[in-house]
Amino acid sequence: MASKTFTGSIIGLDAERVEVEADARPGLTRFYVVGLPDAMVQEARERVKSAVKHSGFLFPRGTAIVNLAPADLRKAGTLYDLPIAVALIGLRHPASLATQHALLAGELSLDGQLRPIHGSMSLAALAKHCGASEVIVPRANAKEASLVPGIRVYGAESLSEVVAHLEGRTRLPRTPTQILERGLIPRAFPDFSSVRGQEQAKRALEIAAAGGHNVLMQGPPGSGKTLLAHCYPSILPALEPEEILEVTRIWSVAGKLDSGKGIMSERPFRTPHHTASGASLVGGGTVPRPGEVSIAHRGVLFLDEFPEFARPVLENLRQPLEDGTVTVTRVQQSVTFPARFNLIAAMNPCPCGYATDPDHECSCTPMQIALYRKRISGPLLDRIDLLIEVPRVKTSSLLDQSDAEASAAIRERVCAARDRQMGRRGETGVLLNSELPSQVFRGPFKPHEDARKLLEQADARYHLSGRSYFRILKVALTIADLSGSAHITMEHVAEALQYRQIFE
Ligand SMILES: Nc1ncnc2c1ncn2[C@@H]1O[C@H](COP(=O)(O)OP(=O)(O)OP(=O)(O)O)[C@@H](O)[C@H]1O
Ligand SMILES: [Mg+2]
Ligand SMILES: [Zn+2]
Structure with a gap:
């Protein structure tokens, strides 16, 4: 008698149904898994075998075979451990396990504890779509899954807890469906009141925040470009509930969610280094995963030292900057991720940094300056709405006591401007003027x-x-x-x- 469970495979931001079927035959003590890529089978087998035994269950005698179907669906990650283990336990378990209506997913440690996985929100959506009544995931992933209404979510700590639940012996505590509210204003960022002068740059950033416009700041070393960019999140409005759903789903698949919070309720602020690879910026991997442009969806992508990024990496930004999505193409499949981010970029005007500074001699040749600027192509510049010069503030004014305007006051104006855009949404179909x-x-x-x-x-x-x-x-x-x-x-x-x- 075969024993069955079901789970899902993450494709882009969605999940597709995967059946896990276990069978045992008399013969040599062997354990085969078919339907997983070779490299992962070995590790999954070791974890599952050890976890089943450590949790006090009987491992099938003779030759155990697990089949993951459909075989042609690309499968990656460690979420198959739990459904494989439960299917195997089902073969020799005295009580029958209610596995038909539950989607199972989780990585196992050797002693049978459950470890967090990626994409449990997408798995919960799949479970609902398949007509399942519940989804069982590692406890750390329960909250994100519970953003999906219409499906019961259970978070488990260990394999034995899951088996007890499926037997109907000890039910797992249910994680209630999350009622979404507006997001939070981030506290970890500096306030605009700490920036002296730079009125024009602040005004430009206020406009950027109000309409979702992309910005490039240019100026000499030490003029405060990096500081201004780090203040920027403090004037952005909190995420709307529907934005929280979109952002959390991406962060869940990317494995970036803070397991303590489980939900991404602050606007993302991402600062990849200029040595970042194309795959980490726009997405990639044998099974495509979201890159920084998608992790920054509905938030800010700050690219400091803009011309130092590799040219092909920068050119890859053109698609997402134009239509808010990014397509990652691989031999096996191609997936599209959302990537509607607000670009804030900073650069010096020339290699030495002083070409635009009246008080410093620039040591670059015109040729060097031209080459430096050419790193940012015309089509890329065309996609940046606000190009601003950030001059150095006189050192005497850096010690100025007078208080500059606080971020909270700027944010109020930004929110009022966004409300006007929101009011036109029925007419325009978009959230922001930049779109x-x-x-x-x-x-x-x-x-x-x-x-x-x-x-x-x-x-x-x-x-x-x-x-x-x-x-x-x-x-x-x-x-x-x-x-x-x-x-x-x-x-x-x-x-x-x-x-x-x-x-x-
Ligand atoms: N207008 C300003 N108000 C307050 N502090 C400032 C200002 N400009 C610069 N500073 C101070 O100088 C430091 C350096 O500024 P920052 O790193 O933002 O310069 P930058 O323009 O990014 O320079 P670089 O081109 O070298 O990257 C900041 O940490 C900040 O303390
Ligand atoms: Mg800087
Ligand atoms: Zn120079």
Whole structure:
């Protein structure tokens, strides 16, 4: 008599059903697993065998065979340990185990304890989709799974607890379905009141936060670019409940969730180093996993020392910057992850750093400067709405006592501007001005006559690309939203144009 359990395989952000079937035949003492990639079979077998015995259950006599079906579905990770162990125990267990209605997933330690896995929120969604009534995962993963309504979630500490539950002997404690509220304002970041001067940079970051615009800051060493970027999360609005669901699902699959909290309720702020590989930035692996651009979804991706990133890595940012998704292609499959992040980038104007500093001699040749700037390609620059110069603040003003405006006050204006965008959502279909399709500027958000004239003049001078033309309009709309104006006027366009000058 074969014994069966079921689980799921994580493909992108979704899971697909996997049947785990165990059988035993008289013969030599052997244990085979089929349907898993070779490299993982050995380890899974050792863990399962040891965990079953240590938990006091009988391991099948003779030759035990476990089949994971469908065989052609790519399977990775360690979540199969628990369903394999339970299927094997089912072969010799005196009481029957109720495994038909429960999705099981978890990594086992040699002594039968359950260890956290990736993607349990996607597994809970699969369980619900399959009509299962419950999902059993390691305790550390129960909270994220419980974000999925309409399915009972149980978190277990060990294999023996799971077996007792399936026997109906001792039920596991149920993790109640999470009622989502708005997210939290992060506390771990510096406040804008600690930054002296830099009024123009702060204003640009306020606009960026209000409309979700991408920013590139350029300035000499020590001017406060890195500091400004680290203050940025403190003026962003808290995550909306639907955003928490999206972000937590990605973090769950990426294995980034803090097991204490289980839910990602703060806006992500990611700061990959410039030596980061393409795979870690945009996603990759034999079974594609989300990269930093997806982990930063609905949050901030801060790329410090922007030109130091490898050119192909930077070019890979073009797709996600344009349409908010990233496609990871592998021989076996290709998956698409969400990647709607807010890019904040920082760089020096030249290799020595002082090309734009009036008080320092720049030691670079024009050739060196040109090469340095060419590392950021035109198409990439075109996707950045706000280009700002961050000059060095005079040392005397660094000791200035007067208080600069606090982040909380800036955040209030940002939230008001976002509320206006939210109010138009029915009309535009998007959350943020930076995501608007360009047609809207021909229709409902057509700028005033004098604003259009100003844009024509700018075009004559800078030969704007179609894309940067609309980006200027999107920024102008955010500026209008911040000032509470219902229309884009000449002043709004004039300010938006200021944020494109340094690279023209
Ligand atoms: N405007 C400012 N207000 C307050 N502190 C500042 C300011 N500018 C610089 N600092 C101080 O100088 C330090 C260096 O600033 P920061 O690291 O942000 O410079 P940077 O522009 O990123 O330089 P680099 O180009 O070398 O990376 C900060 O930690 C901060 O203490
Ligand atoms: Mg810096
Ligand atoms: Zn220089």
